Amino acid sequence: MRWKPFAAANDVPVRRRASARMPRLLGTLLALLALLPVPAPLGTPGAAAAPVRIKDIADFEGVRENQLVGYGLVVGLPGTGDKLRTAIFTRQTLIGMLERLGVNTRDQETRLETKNVAAVMVTANLPSFARPGSRIDIAVSALGDATNLTGGTLLVTPLLGADGEVYAVAQGAVATGAVAARGQAGSVQRGVPTAARISSGAIVEREIPFELAGRDRIRLALRNPDFTTARRIAAAINRAAGAPLAQATDPRTVAIQLAGRDPAEFLTDIEQIRVEPDMVARVVIEEASGTIVMGANVRISTVAIAQGNLTIRVTETPQVSQPEALSNGQTAVVPRTNIEVDTQQDRRMGMLRGAVTLADLVRGLNSLGVGPRDMIPILQSIKAAGALQAELEVR
Structure with a gap:
């Protein structure tokens, strides 16, 4: 007689119900995962900037210090x-x-x-x-x-x-x-x-006269002039108002028709509208501190980069030669000079393929062992070669 493991009477029905629910639970999980946003990797061409409020990128005409x-x-x-x-x-x-x-x-x-x-x-x-x-x-x-x-x-x-x-x-x-202290031999x-x-x-004692009431139009001034950003602001205002009230007149200005609306209330609503600002591809270099700031739209055409320095180190270790005791000799200093030359022959030439992104550029320069100070002449040389598809601003 063989003993069978003890089983409850409702084991089989429970397993059947679990196996029947599994496809439905899996389908629901996949549907929820499909609704989650997938972030784009940093530096990819399709990566979009986060939308910001209009009040953070533009000023209203007349509302100023x-x-x-x-x-x-x-x-x-x-x-x-x-x-x-x-x-x-x-x-x-x-x-x-x-x-x-x-x-x-x-x-x-x-x-x-x-x-x-x-x-x-x-x-x-x-x-x-x-x-x-x-x-x-x-x-x-x-x-x-x-x-x-x-x-x-x-x-x-x-x-x-x-x-x-x-x-x-x-x-x-x-x-x-501030804190300042001074003594006879030092100060801080x-x-x-x-x-x-x-x-x-x-x-x-006196206010500057400016009235919003009674105005039929007002203008927005962008802090960073850009045609694309101005047009996006105008389109966002028109969608929110449900009427063509805004128009981009130039890269810095967006004209808005108030159309009988309360200026304070209407401008408050406009300030909260979010738009995605565009930016010019620009590389800013601060030579004094060695700071480099590059925008996400910076692109590099196909270019080969090699970087190396010539370092000459001269070390002086003079030695003193003394005569023996009770002799008529004189103490003399014998110079000892050691010269070392480092040509950094271990540096290799790196190839950056066409249309590389900001992340690819930084990764490639770091792989060559290039520091921030050395990146400045490299970026200037890439710009001179016509391979840097961005504005280069040196301060």
Whole structure:
């Protein structure tokens, strides 16, 4: 008699039901996987840029900041101000300010030796639609030979616009955020102690007149001019509005008809529309720091690259020759020179096939052992050979 393994009475039906459900579960899983987006590899021609809001790539006409500038005095410095003997403008400004306050210093002008005053330039940006009474931030910069503005106070300084009118008045305690210490044998400095900021340090006295109400049209100004981007913005606005209200007039401008709509509400809706900006294939090189930035649309035609350097290393290891004891010889220095020449013969020529992408270019240069500093002349040579299908901007 053979023993059979114990089996429940419902084992077979359960297995049949599981096998019957399997095709349906597999089909549902495949359908869900088909709906998931498949990201394109970096550097492929079909890789699309992420859409961005219109407010992040364009500005509305008239909705802009205006620059203000003024000249003033910072007082209360701990002996780090201008030297009145050399900073003549600081002396004249100080004398004029004291005279306006009723203090006569003309007779004692030669005795003004204070080092607690510094002449400064005050700059600020007046935001759009800034109303009288609102506050704005200002920047303060030393104009004379002051060494540190920490601890000073800016006196009342009118801020002028490009038309010469006063639009704000600045005053307050300056804050540099810098640290400077000096001793007899050394010094240390972090930050720039001659440049400071005053948060909410100016009060707006006059507003720049600009009204959105009553306008029948407004224009968008692209921060990076491009025909394709301007046309995409116009098409996106027309789709959202359901009417042909926008038109790209040039690479930087998109004209929008308001058509009786509320300007503030309509422009708010336009700001949130997302478009995919296009960009010019460009390679930017910063020679001072060795920084290279390349766009995704950069392409390289078929080209062969070989890179190598000639390094000559000269090492001097002089030796001292001393005579034996109780002899009449003299101590002499015997030169020993070692010269090494490295031609980097292990470098090979690499071939980049036509229409390679940014990722292929970087990968190919890295395989040759090329660093960022060496990539700069290589890219310049590729551009000179006509194989770099992009703009090359060297700064």
